[in-house]
Amino acid sequence: MKTHFKTIVVSDIHLGTKGSKAKEITRFFKEFSCENLILNGDIIDGWQLKKRGAWKRKHTRFFNRIFKMMERNETKVYYLRGNHDDFLDQILPMAVGNLRVQKDMIYKSFGKKYFITHGDVFDSITTNFRWIAYLGDVGYTFLLWLNGVVNQYRVKKGLPYFSLSQYVKSKVKSAVSYIDEYETELAKVAKAKNCDGIICGHIHKPENRMINGIHYLNSGDWVETMSALAEDHEGNWQLIYFAETKLESSPAKTVKMTGPAVLKEVSFSSREDLDGPTLRIS
Template sequence: MSTSPDRRYRTVWISDVHLGTRGCQAARLLDFLRECEAETLYLVGDIVDVWRLRRRRFWPQEHSDVVQKLLRKARRGTRVILVPGNHDDVLHDYVGLEFGQILIKPDHIHETADGRRLLVIHGDQFDTVVARAPWLAHLGTHALAVSQLVNQWFNWWRRVFGYPYWSLSGYLKHKVKHRAAFIAKFDAALVLEAERRGVDGVVCGHIHHPEIRQIGAITYYNDGDWVDSCTALVEDENGQLELIRWPEPSRRAAPEPETEPATGVAARLKRLRRLVPTA
């Protein structure tokens, strides 16, 4: 997994940002979005965590900055496609529409530069917990929120003593019993769906586990998340795909000048918030 990527790509996939939660590493994502350019940018679900926003409003300026940056990229010519996940499932009601030049689709078939066809889908449909017991999935979300809060304090102390960021919540999550078996079943279900659709590979998110793996004739890509791993999947001009892990910015970049009038940005954010039902 590369940590020093080239800055221009044919395609970029990111997912599981979870804007609206304390675990979201918005500053790190914003640094990535400022440094990297792509012809096509896929937002592969769980970009805004509507589940958490329904229960508690948490929306610092950095989260607005990420939304503004995505809108600016779309306005400046990047093709941006959003595939809803389970935490932003309210967006399924807007499939086929555009929001600030960002097209919302249930899934998408991407063709790489070397002619391979990849199914782009969040993947929650193939998570048996989400599909069969949504109440249990919500319970797990609350437990994860607690671990992320502990993680915040843990990393605050690490920074005080000069240590780099380390995801305690991610470490605990990957140590949970049966995690490996769950991932294997999830991967297998996505591969079966890719075979059913007659494509060469599948790109997904959902489980916060970045990975590239060949499973039979299908290449499985999981682009990871921006809570624990801070990873993106990228395609170069030759059609080669790789995972990159974005490091913590050594310094805070100065905010870019906003060419859209402030009232326009506010209106777009107001429209986004209206999608979130009140508790």
């Protein structure tokens, strides 16, 4: 039996790359359904597809699953642009049925506001020094390849999934400092926009915590951590990790939950709501 949420947020799937866990997230959405699905950037990796990436059947199956959710569950899907799928700039904003493609959005609900953005525009490396970002992308791709080799060995030994790339980043002081600064700056952005919190992705580090009075939520990724943010029908946000759901053998169980209520009812009431970044609550 499926677990049904009010809202699910996923980001950084990087479809078109070898490291993308397309099969896993497709299985995830066979188990979990929702009224509102936010694809928060880097869903398709245009950077890799231009170079050495390849689009495979499993990547298409992911979108087939999303379309089925839209058809069967009447799920409203919001695809927000990331830096790796910046090709979306050519069509923003766009609306087709229950699908909206836009840059970012603001949720308003019961006196609270959450700014939702991929987060790359607040990253000086990807914004101002694109060539450095590409160079880092090469090293990161190698680290993900090594991550795959390590986990193939672990599977043979009957060991659980282990994110080597996340472990390496947690041990490198410069990476830890960068992540801390990134999270703090995004919290400042939310406060500057008079929002109570922010929901982002980009750095592949799932999080659900308070930063200086701002509710900071990061959905993680589907390359390393295989994580998602979900809001239940009581307004509680939680992080779900695919590796801990054990979808292969038993019903999924959520594993981590903190944070205040965010969304209750989402709808567009006018053309103005569609053209702008704000998602109004009725």
